[in-house]
Amino acid sequence: MTRFGAYLLLAAVGFVSPAQALSLADCTRVTHVSHGGQADHVDLGEGRVMWRNWWSQEGSSTDMVIADCAPGQVLTFRTAEENMNTRPAFDRTDDAMGIVARHETGSRVFATLGRIASDLQRIARDITVTTVLQENCACAALYPQMRDEKEQFRLESL
Numbered sequence: 001m002t003r004f005g006a007y008l009l010l011a012a013v014g015f016v017s018p019a020q021a022l023s024l025a026d027c028t029r030v031t032h033v034s035h036g037g038q039a040d041h042v043d044l045g046e047g048r049v050m051w052r053n054w055w056s057q058e059g060s061s062t063d064m065v066i067a068d069c070a071p072g073q074v075l076t077f078r079t080a081e082e083n084m085n086t087r088p089a090f091d092r093t094d095d096a097m098g099i100v101a102r103h104e105t106g107s108r109v110f111a112t113l114g115r116i117a118s119d120l121q122r123i124a125r126d127i128t129v130t131t132v133l134q135e136n137c138a139c140a141a142l143y144p145q146m147r148d149e150k151e152q153f154r155l156e157s158l
Contacts, residue, residue, distance in 0.1 A: 028040075031053075035057035038052070038137070039054060043138075043142050050100070051065050060081070061082075064097075065136075066116065069139035074131070075113040076126070080093050092123050096124050103119070133151060134151040134153065
């Protein structure tokens with residue numbers, strides 16, 4: 001499976017919504033003056049979105065983020081890293097995306113963020129599941145009706 005081949009797999013099984021691509025395009029942006037940002041946003045369906053956070057200054061990293069829009073739960077995990085600290089370099093993006101694709105092609109009842117996080121334990125690093133009080137860009141673009149009491153997302157430029 002290619003680096004982001006799992007995205008194509010998710011699209012093939014109907015989780016990516018091409019009609020929403022224009023709205024998600026606004027979410028692809030630099031968030032840290034030329035060396036960090038967010039990209040590759042996808043709609044996983046049923047109020048769940050995913051994107052890639054990237055960093056590249058004197059080292060590089062790739063973190064994947066899956067957000068469940070209604071409850072505000074967010075799963076973040078590192079799939080690649082080089083020269084970021086004393087840990088050895090690694091790139092397990094393909095393996096991690098395969099795990100995500102396997103969960104997302106099954107029943108959402110069983111594809112909880114906690115279960116995905118558990119399956120990523122031997123593949124990814126820095127795995128966290130948190131609940132946020134602020135809406136993210138992809139949820140704002142695709143599922144604004146799920147905002148509830150969360151602070152509304154506002155796109156800001158650098």
